[in-house]
Amino acid sequence: MSWRVLHHRFVVVPLALVALVAAWNLYIAFNDHGILEGQVRDRAGAPVAGATVIFFERNAIYFQEKVRTTTDAKGDFRFTGLQHHVGQLEAVTDDGRRSDRRQVRLWFRAQDTEVAPLIVERRS
Amino acid sequence: MRPPSAWPRHVIMIVVSILMLIPFYWVLKTSLTGENIYAYPPRLIPADPHLFNYVDVWYLIPFPRYLLNSVIVSAMAIAGSLLFNVAAGYALTKDFPARRWIVLLLLSCMLIPFQATIIPAYLITSWLGVLDSWLGIALPLLSTIICIFIFKASFEAVPRSLIDAARVDGLSEWRIVVRILLPLSKSAIATNVILTFIWSWNAFLWPLIVTRTPEMQTLPLGLARFLSVMEDTTGALYAFVVLVLIPGLAIFLMAQKEFIRGLTSGATKG
Numbered sequence: 001m002s003w004r005v006l007h008h009r010f011v012v013v014p015l016a017l018v019a020l021v022a023a024w025n026l027y028i029a030f031n032d033h034g035i036l037e038g039q040v041r042d043r044a045g046a047p048v049a050g051a052t053v054i055f056f057e058r059n060a061i062y063f064q065e066k067v068r069t070t071t072d073a074k075g076d077f078r079f080t081g082l083q084h085h086v087g088q089l090e091a092v093t094d095d096g097r098r099s100d101r102r103q104v105r106l107w108f109r110a111q112d113t114e115v116a117p118l119i120v121e122r123r124s
Numbered sequence: 125m126r127p128p129s130a131w132p133r134h135v136i137m138i139v140v141s142i143l144m145l146i147p148f149y150w151v152l153k154t155s156l157t158g159e160n161i162y163a164y165p166p167r168l169i170p171a172d173p174h175l176f177n178y179v180d181v182w183y184l185i186p187f188p189r190y191l192l193n194s195v196i197v198s199a200m201a202i203a204g205s206l207l208f209n210v211a212a213g214y215a216l217t218k219d220f221p222a223r224r225w226i227v228l229l230l231l232s233c234m235l236i237p238f239q240a241t242i243i244p245a246y247l248i249t250s251w252l253g254v255l256d257s258w259l260g261i262a263l264p265l266l267s268t269i270i271c272i273f274i275f276k277a278s279f280e281a282v283p284r285s286l287i288d289a290a291r292v293d294g295l296s297e298w299r300i301v302v303r304i305l306l307p308l309s310k311s312a313i314a315t316n317v318i319l320t321f322i323w324s325w326n327a328f329l330w331p332l333i334v335t336r337t338p339e340m341q342t343l344p345l346g347l348a349r350f351l352s353v354m355e356d357t358t359g360a361l362y363a364f365v366v367l368v369l370i371p372g373l374a375i376f377l378m379a380q381k382e383f384i385r386g387l388t389s390g391a392t393k394g
Contacts, residue, residue, distance in 0.1 A: 009378050010378055013374065013378055085183050086176070086179075105174075105176045105179070106179070107179060109183060
């Protein structure tokens with residue numbers, strides 16, 4: 001068999017696609033721990049400790065609560081083991097302040113992600 | 125006298141090409157935005173495009189399984205059709221009793237729509253015990269009359285003296301086909317590959333009938349299932365369509381030259 005056949009587009013294109021898919025799957029393998037982290041702040045930008053952060057998962061029709069966690073002294077929160085590629089995040093404080101529901105869309109299921117800060121404020 | 129300028133012809137061809145490509149562009153645009161396709165006035169430039177609809181498709185339905193089924197069925201159909209169509213095409217270049225009648229029979233069979241033969245085809249597939257399997261889905265495309273005639277025309281274009289010389293050198297019939305005829309029939313091979321791929325990739329009715337479990341469904345069946353279970357998923361639906369289209373487009377673009385040449389050859393010499 002001549003090595004020239006390897007330069008044929010019917011060989012090069014599928015091989016390039018296979019390499020691309022392999023590289024993407026390798027990236028996924030190292031970044032799919034289901035970690036979702038971020039910070040909760042108030043309107044002044046100060047971290048909010050003790051806020052409850054709720055993750056909503058999407059089913060076929062609507063979003064429903066899946067899991068919740070609490071921010072630490074620095075206002076940071078962290079979910080682990082999430083197996084979703086789409087969901088929503090919302091932060092609620094004990095004194096009634098809450099954030100907008102933030103849509104979270106990921107490139108693959110259980111992608112490790114750090115989201116932009118959730119801003120809590122009092123709503124009417 | 126100066127030759128006429130090519131510009132007007134090119135402008136017309138560019139305009140026609142754009143008109144032909146608009147539906148594809150619209151599918152692609154909708155897959156990137158998810159906007160309502162009936163929105164008025166229609167927006168030509170996508171607003172806030174993203175690729176997350178493709179991620180949704182990947183996870184909302186068992187897309188990898190459908191893709192695997194489609195790829196395996198297409199590969200089996202292509203391999204089988206190459207083998208059987210080459211053999212049949214070569215046989216029809218020989219002189220033997222009733223050859224003319226066999227050619228007429230094949231030509232007349234082309235007039236019968238597949239839908240009319242689907243019940244006997246199903247019974248044969250059942251009798252072979254390959255219902256709900258990759259081979260069962262690929263079975264009707266393992267030999268196609270159009271491709272047999274494409275190979276016949278291509279083989280007949282090879283000088284008889286070349287085949288006689290090969291025979292004098294002691295080559296068997298199969299080696300003549302493999303070593304002499306096939307290397308000279310690349311256009312016919314490309315045409316066979318592309319046509320078989322497109323037919324098997326887009327097949328809906330036969331896979332619908334022959335498969336019984338969701339695990340054996342192919343992409344077109346997945347598309348129908350996707351429509352039946354999901355609501356308000358315009359973007360994801362169009363993303364699914366693009367994902368189904370991409371392999372066929374890629375193969376066509378890779379083999380465009382051979383494909384056109386093979387079809388033209390079949391048209392003029394068949």
